Amino acid sequence: MSMLYIVSLTGCSYLSACVCRYPLGMSGGQIQDEDISASSQWSESTAARYGRLDFEEGDGAWCPERTVEPDSLKEFLQIDLRSLHFITLVGTQGRHAGGIGNEFAQMYKIKYSRDGSRWISWRNRQGEQVIEGNRNAYDIMLKDLEPPIIARFVRFMPVSDHSMNVCMRVELYGCEWLDGLVSYNAPAGEQMSLEGQPVHFNDSVYDGAVIYSMTEGLGQLTDGMCGLDDFTHSHVYNVWPGYDYVGWTNESFPNGYVEIMFEFDRTRNFTTMKVHCNNMFTRHIKAFRQVVCYFRSEADWEATPLSFSPVVDDVNPSARFITVSLANHMASAMKCHFYFADTWMMFSEITFQSDTAMYNTTLAPPKTGSGPPTRDDPTHKIDDSNTRILIGCLVAIIFILVAIIVIILWRQVWQKMLEKASRRMLDDELTASLSLQSETFAYSHNNPSSSSAPSEQESSSTYERIFPLGPDYQEPSRLIRKLPEFSHSSEEAGDMKSPYCDGVPHYAEADIVNLQGVTGGNTYAVPALTMDLLSGKDVAVEEFPRKLLTFKEKLGEGQFGEVHLCEAEGMQEFMDEDFSFDISDNQPVLVAVKMLRADANKNARNDFLKEIKIMSRLKDPNIIRLLAVCICSDPLCMITEYMENGDLNQFLSRHEPEGQLALISNAPTVSYSNLCYMATQIASGMRYLSSLNFVHRDLATRNCLVGKNYTIKIADFGMSRNLYSGDYYRIQGRAVLPIRWMSWESILLGKFTTASDVWAFGVTLWETLTFCNEQPYSQLTDEQVIENTGEFFRDQKRQVYLPQPVLCPDSVYKIMLNCWRRNTKERPSFQEIHRALLESQT
Ligand SMILES: *[C@@H]1O[C@H](CO)[C@@H](O)[C@H](O)[C@H]1NC(C)=O
Ligand SMILES: *[C@@H]1O[C@H](CO)[C@@H](O)[C@H](O)[C@H]1NC(C)=O
Ligand SMILES: *[C@@H]1O[C@H](CO)[C@@H](O)[C@H](O)[C@H]1NC(C)=O
Ligand SMILES: *[C@@H]1O[C@H](CO)[C@@H](O)[C@H](O)[C@H]1NC(C)=O
Numbered sequence: 121m122s123m124l125y126i127v128s129l130t131g132c133s134y135l136s137a138c139v140c141r142y143p144l145g146m147s148g149g150q151i152q153d154e155d156i157s158a159s160s161q162w163s164e165s166t167a168a169r170y171g172r173l174d175f176e177e178g179d180g181a182w183c184p185e186r187t188v189e190p191d192s193l194k195e196f197l198q199i200d201l202r203s204l205h206f207i208t209l210v211g212t213q214g215r216h217a218g219g220i221g222n223e224f225a226q227m228y229k230i231k232y233s234r235d236g237s238r239w240i241s242w243r244n245r246q247g248e249q250v251i252e253g254n255r256n257a258y259d260i261m262l263k264d265l266e267p268p269i270i271a272r273f274v275r276f277m278p279v280s281d282h283s284m285n286v287c288m289r290v291e292l293y294g295c296e297w298l299d300g301l302v303s304y305n306a307p308a309g310e311q312m313s314l315e316g317q318p319v320h321f322n323d324s325v326y327d328g329a330v331i332y333s334m335t336e337g338l339g340q341l342t343d344g345m346c347g348l349d350d351f352t353h354s355h356v357y358n359v360w361p362g363y364d365y366v367g368w369t370n371e372s373f374p375n376g377y378v379e380i381m382f383e384f385d386r387t388r389n390f391t392t393m394k395v396h397c398n399n400m401f402t403r404h405i406k407a408f409r410q411v412v413c414y415f416r417s418e419a420d421w422e423a424t425p426l427s428f429s430p431v432v433d434d435v436n437p438s439a440r441f442i443t444v445s446l447a448n449h450m451a452s453a454m455k456c457h458f459y460f461a462d463t464w465m466m467f468s469e470i471t472f473q474s475d476t477a478m479y480n481t482t483l484a485p486p487k488t489g490s491g492p493p494t495r496d497d498p499t500h501k502i503d504d505s506n507t508r509i510l511i512g513c514l515v516a517i518i519f520i521l522v523a524i525i526v527i528i529l530w531r532q533v534w535q536k537m538l539e540k541a542s543r544r545m546l547d548d549e550l551t552a553s554l555s556l557q558s559e560t561f562a563y564s565h566n567n568p569s570s571s572s573a574p575s576e577q578e579s580s581s582t583y584e585r586i587f588p589l590g591p592d593y594q595e596p597s598r599l600i601r602k603l604p605e606f607s608h609s610s611e612e613a614g615d616m617k618s619p620y621c622d623g624v625p626h627y628a629e630a631d632i633v634n635l636q637g638v639t640g641g642n643t644y645a646v647p648a649l650t651m652d653l654l655s656g657k658d659v660a661v662e663e664f665p666r667k668l669l670t671f672k673e674k675l676g677e678g679q680f681g682e683v684h685l686c687e688a689e690g691m692q693e694f695m696d697e698d699f700s701f702d703i704s705d706n707q708p709v710l711v712a713v714k715m716l717r718a719d720a721n722k723n724a725r726n727d728f729l730k731e732i733k734i735m736s737r738l739k740d741p742n743i744i745r746l747l748a749v750c751i752c753s754d755p756l757c758m759i760t761e762y763m764e765n766g767d768l769n770q771f772l773s774r775h776e777p778e779g780q781l782a783l784i785s786n787a788p789t790v791s792y793s794n795l796c797y798m799a800t801q802i803a804s805g806m807r808y809l810s811s812l813n814f815v816h817r818d819l820a821t822r823n824c825l826v827g828k829n830y831t832i833k834i835a836d837f838g839m840s841r842n843l844y845s846g847d848y849y850r851i852q853g854r855a856v857l858p859i860r861w862m863s864w865e866s867i868l869l870g871k872f873t874t875a876s877d878v879w880a881f882g883v884t885l886w887e888t889l890t891f892c893n894e895q896p897y898s899q900l901t902d903e904q905v906i907e908n909t910g911e912f913f914r915d916q917k918r919q920v921y922l923p924q925p926v927l928c929p930d931s932v933y934k935i936m937l938n939c940w941r942r943n944t945k946e947r948p949s950f951q952e953i954h955r956a957l958l959e960s961q962t
Contacts, residue, residue, distance in 0.1 A: 140295040146172040155200040160185035171197045173291035180217030181287035188280045196275040207269040207294035214257035215287035223287035224254040225278035232271035240327045267325045267343045299472045305335045305381040309366040321367030347468030349438045358671030367466035377457040388474035390446035396469035401434045409461035415451035661736045664748035680724045681716045712762040718754040742805030744835040765826035772892040794830045800957045801832040807950035810874040817872045819880040821887045860896040864912040875944035882939025889925040915942045931960045
C-alpha cells in the first residue's frame with residue numbers, strides 16, 4: 121500500500137485521481153474532533169464534531185443554528201487536514217439518527233484553502249460551483265471532484281433554493297500532497313491558430329489570479345492529468361482542443377524562455393522535478409531545450425542556479441516526462457527558466473520529489489494528535505529518477521492483482537452469505553441438494569457450517585477505494601451487513617461480520633453507472649453460441665466525427681467509462697434508411713454517448729469493441745439503436761439513440777392517471793390505454809431480445825426510454841459488465857443487484873435467463889401501472905425482500921406478491937402473477953405476454 125501511496129502522486133492521467141481515493145478520517149476517526157469546526161451549531165449535540173460520515177453519535181450530524189436560506193452562504197462545516205492533501209472525492213449524508221432525523225443538504229458548495237486565509241470556491245471543469253447533495257437523510261452521496269482539490273482546509277457549505285433545515289455528515293477522500301507545492305506563477309497560456317481554428321492553451325482550472333500572468337494558484341499543471349501525444353485531444357470529454365496543456369510561443373518571449381515560479385509549504389530537500397511536455401515537433405512544439413532553476417531557502421535567492429539541458433528529441437513525437445535532477449537543493453521557492461527549443465512549448469503536468477516524499481514505508485493517514493502527520497521518518501528512500509515509470513507499472517499491476525484477489529475472496533464470503541441465507545430459508549425437511557451454475561458455490565443442504573472466516577481480508581479495509589452506487593441497486597456489502605439477522609447461531613453471525621461491516625462501501629472493480637440517479641452496470645448477457653454468430657464480421661456502424669457532438673449532461677459513470685447526453689449534428693447521414701427519427705433535417709439529435717476512458721485496460725477496450733459488435737446487430741423498433749461510433753481515436757465512444765422524454769420511471773412520475781384528481785391538479789396525464797401501449801412495446805422489445813437468446817438482466821422502467829407519442833425503447837447504459845471475460849464477469853456479476861426486480865433464482869442461485877427477464881418484466885409492468893409512485897415492495901426492507909425471495913423458493917403460500925394496482929384489470933394482474941411463478945417453465949414467454957397484452961386492450 122505504501123508504494124501505491126507514493127506512486128499515486130507521480131503517475132498521471134487519472135492514475136492519481138483513481139488510486140487516490142482513501143477516506144481521510146472523518147468516518148475512521150483519524151481526523152480529531154478539534155480539527156472539525158463550523159460556522160454555528162444548533163446545539164451541543166449537533167456540534168461540528170458530529171458531522172462525521174456514517175457516525176450516529178450525538179444527535180446524529182452537524183446542524184447549523186439557523187435554517188439555510190437561498191443565496192446565503194453563511195453556514196459551513198470546516199475540516200482541517202493538518203497538511204496539504206490531494207482530494208478527489210467527497211461524500212455527504214444527512215441526519216438520520218435512527219429514524220428521528222430527516223435533515224439533509226440537497227446541494228452544497230465547497231471552499232478550500234491551503235493556508236487558512238485565502239479561500240477558494242471549487243468549480244468543476246464546466247465552471248459550476250453547486251454540487252448535488254443528498255435526497256434523503258441516510259444514503260451516502262459520493263461526488264468526484266473534477267478537478268481535484270489541493271488543500272489543507274475544506275469547507276462544506278449547504279445551499280438551498282428554499283428555506284430549510286439542513287444537517288450534514290461528510291467525508292473527504294484522497295491522499296497526501298507530497299509535492300508540497302502551494303502555488304505556481306507563470307505567464308498566461310496562449311492561443312495557437314491551427315488550420316484556421318484557435319487552439320487554447322490557457323490554464324482553465326487555475327485557482328489563483330489570472331491577469332497578464334497567473335499568480336498564487338494551482339491548476340492544470342498539478343491536476344494529475346497528463347496531456348495526450350496529440351495536444352488537440354484530451355482525456356476530458358467535450359472541451360476545447362488544447363485543454364490539457366498550458367502552452368506558450370517564443371514570439372511573446374524575446375528572452376527565449378518562460379519563467380515559472382514555484383512556492384512550497386516549507387523548506388524542502390529537493391531531488392527531482394518532472395515536467396510533462398508535449399513533443400509534436402511536426403507542429404513546431406518541442407520540449408524545452410534547457411532549464412535554469414534558482415532556489416530560495418530563507419529570504420535570499422541562491423547565487424548559483426542549476427542548469428540542465430535534456431536531449432532535444434525530434435524523432436519521437438510522444439508526450440513525455442522530463443526528469444530534472446535538483447541535486448538536493450534546499451528551498452522553499454524555486455524559479456525556473458524553460459528555454460524554447462522550437463516555436464511552441466507545452467506542459468501538462470509538473471511534479472516535485474523532495475525529502476518528505478521519502479517516507480517510512482508505513483502508509484500514514486492523518487495520525488492522532490501529533491500535528492502535521494507526515495514530516496517524520498525520512499528513513500526509507502526511493503530512488504526514483506529513472507525507474508519511476510517502471511515502478512508505476514509494476515505497482516499498477518500489483519494493485520490490480522490485489523484488487524482481484526480481494527474481489528475473489530469477497531465474492532466467496534458473499535456467496536457463503538447467500539448460501540447460509542438460503543439454507544436457512546429452506547425448511548429442514550428439504551433434503552434435496554441443488555447443484556449450481558457457479559463452480560465456486562456448490563450448494564449442499566447438510567453442509568455443516570463451513571465457516572472458514574476469511575481472515576486474510578481483514579487488512580486495509582480503511583483504505584479501500586470507493587466507487588459510487590445508486591439507490592435502486594443493492595450494494596452487496598450492505599446486504600451482507602444485514603444478513604446476520606437471518607442467522608441463528610452467534611458463531612455464524614460473527615463469521616459474517618468479518619471484514620465488511622466496517623461501513624466503508626466495499627468496492628474495487630465494479631463498473632457502475634449512474635443513469636439519472638440510477639445505477640446499472642449491466643449489458644445484455646450473450647450466450648457463447650450467439651456471440652460466435654454475431655462476432656466475426658466487422659463492425660457494421662460508421663465512424664462519427666467527434667467534433668459534431670455537443671455535451672449536455674453526464675448521465676452516468678463507472679470505473680471504465682462514462683455515459684453522456686449529447687446533441688449530435690448531422691446524425692441523419694448515419695442512420696439507415698429503415699430507421700426513422702421523427703425529426704426534421706439538420707436538427708441536432710439527442711444521443712447518449714458511452715465513452716471508454718482512455719486509460720482503460722486492454723481487456724476493457726476489447727470488450728468495448730465487442731459490445732459495439734453486439735449492439736450494432738440489435739435492430740428492433742423497441743430497442744435502443746447503436747447509431748455510430750468513434751473508434752478511430754481515443755476515447756472510444758459508442759453513440760446510441762436517446763429519447764427526448766427520458767426514462768419511463770421519471771416520465772411516469774411526472775404524470776398522473778386520468779381522472780377527477782388530475783383535472784383539479786391540472787397535472788399531465790397518461791391514459792390507461794397508453795400505459796398498456798407502452799407495456800406492450802416493452803414486451804415486444806423483450807420478445808426480440810429473447811428470440812436472440814439475449815438476457816437483459818436489468819429490465820426495469822428506469823432502463824426504458826420514452827420518445828414522442830409514448831414510443832418506448834429498451835436501453836442498457838451499463839458498461840458491459842459481463843463482457844469482462846469469463847471469470848471477471850462472474851466476480852462482477854454480483855457486484856450490484858437490483859433485488860426488487862430479480863427472480864428468486866437470480867438472487868439465490870445467480871441464474872439469469874429469459875425466464876428471469878420475464879419476472880423482471882412483471883415488476884416493470886407493475887411499476888408502469890402504478891405510475892412508478894413507489895419502489896416495488898417499498899414497505900419491505902432489503903432483508904425482508906430477500907426473506908420473501910426465500911418464501912418464493914419454498915412456495916408455501918407465505919410469499920408476498922406485489923399488490924394489484926388500482927388501474928390494473930384482473931386479466932393484466934394475472935399476467936403479472938404468471939411472471940412470478942416459482943417454476944421458470946410455467947412462466948409465460950415474451951411472445952405470450954405480448955399477445956396477452958394486446959388482447960387485454962381490445
Ligand atoms: C480558456 O479558453 C477557453 C476557450 O476559449 C475559454 O472558454 C475559457 O473560458 C478559458 N478559461 C480561462 C480560465 O480563461
Ligand atoms: C538532502 O538529502 C540528501 C539525501 O538524503 C542528504 O544527503 C543531504 O544531506 C540533505 N541535505 C540537507 C541540507 O539536509
Ligand atoms: C521562434 O522559434 C523558431 C523555431 O526555432 C525560430 O525560427 C524563430 O526565429 C523564433 N522566433 C523568435 C521571435 O525568437
Ligand atoms: C516508521 O513509522 C512508524 C510509524 O509511523 C514508526 O513506528 C517507525 O519507527 C518508523 N520507522 C523508522 C525506521 O523510523
